[in-house]
Amino acid sequence: MNRKIIFIGIFTLVIIILTSVYLLFNKQSDIQNPLNNDASIKNNVDDSHATNQLNGLNIISAPINNALIRITKKPFGIKISPEQSPxxxxxxxxxxxxxxxETYPDEQNQKVKIYAICDGPLVFKQFVSGYGGAAVQQCKIDNNDVTVIYGxxxxxxxxxxLNQSIKAESPLGILGQGFSDETDNxxxxxxxxxxxxxxxxIRGYVQTQSELEDWIDFATQFK
Ligand SMILES: [Zn+2]
Structure with a gap:
């Protein structure tokens, strides 16, 4: 009789211990899993935020006020010749x-400000045949290196x-006077x-369409 009671007692104790260990283990798993889930959600949120920030740094800004509506004569990629041109x-x-x-009639004798479209150093500033004054800035667009030519x-x-870093949207200079040396006429x-x-x-024109693929259309990048 005593042995039977002791056996049941020990058996019950073992069951209680096993149940406790099982519950404790499950509880820890429950604690760990939500933490892991939270961590992964947090990482995802941080990743997307970082991506947004990176994209934010690569967004290009307008080089001139009312930029897009001024593209009326020569858009990107137009094929022209002395016989056929706007x-x-x-x-x-x-x-x-x-x-x-393009500039408006009342801007011909006004200072028309030009702004940097991206962050990056000035790498070229010279008088060039075909442009008059020209500047080139090194930038990144969508994490890719580009050079921006302002003619x-x-x-x-x-x-x-030269080599001085210019912030997007900061003034770069003013347009040259029309039909003068400043614009190479x-x-x-x-x-x-x-x-x-x-x-x-700094070529303003290329002779084949495959060469044109080395350039990016401002209008498709500017939002
Ligand atoms: Zn042009």
């Missing part, structure tokens, strides 16, 4: 590697020195080209 007289031929932002500027209005307008990679290639 501009007369025309001295160039080929596929347009940038976009042209037909008043060269002496560009205050930044072109109408008063901004030519803006975005070339893939870090090489400085």
């Amino acid at each position: 501009i007369a007289p025309e001295r160039f031929a080929g596929y347009h590697t940038g976009v042209d932002f 037909h500027l008043n060269l002496s209005s560009i205050a930044d020195n 072109e109408r008063k307008h901004l030519h803006l080209g975005i070339h893939k990679g870090n090489d400085i290639d």
Whole structure:
């Protein structure tokens, strides 16, 4: 009789211990799992936030006020020749590697400000045949290296020195006076080209469509 009671007692004790261990183990798992889930959700949130921030840094801004509505004559990729062009007289031929932002009649004798479209250093600032004053800035768009060509500027209005970093939206200079040396005798307008990679290639036109693939259309990047 005593043995039977002791046996039942021990058996009950073992059951209680096993149940306790089982419950304790489950409780810990419950605690750990939500933590893990929270951690993974948190990581996901952080990742998407980081991606947004990266994209935010790569967004390009307008080089001139009312930018998009000024692209009326030479959009990206238009094929022109002296015989067929929205501009007369025309001295160039080929596929347009940038976009042209036109000026209004009342801006011909006003200072028209040009702004950097992205963050990055100024890597070129010279008088160039075909442009007059030209500047090139190194930037990243969607994490890819690009160089941005700003053509037909008043060269002496560009205050930044070479290798000096320029913030997006900050003033770069003013447009050159139309039909003068400042624009190499072109109408008063901004030519803006975005070339893939870090090489400085300031060509405003290329002769084949496959070469055109080395440039990016500002209008498709600007939101
Ligand atoms: Zn142009």
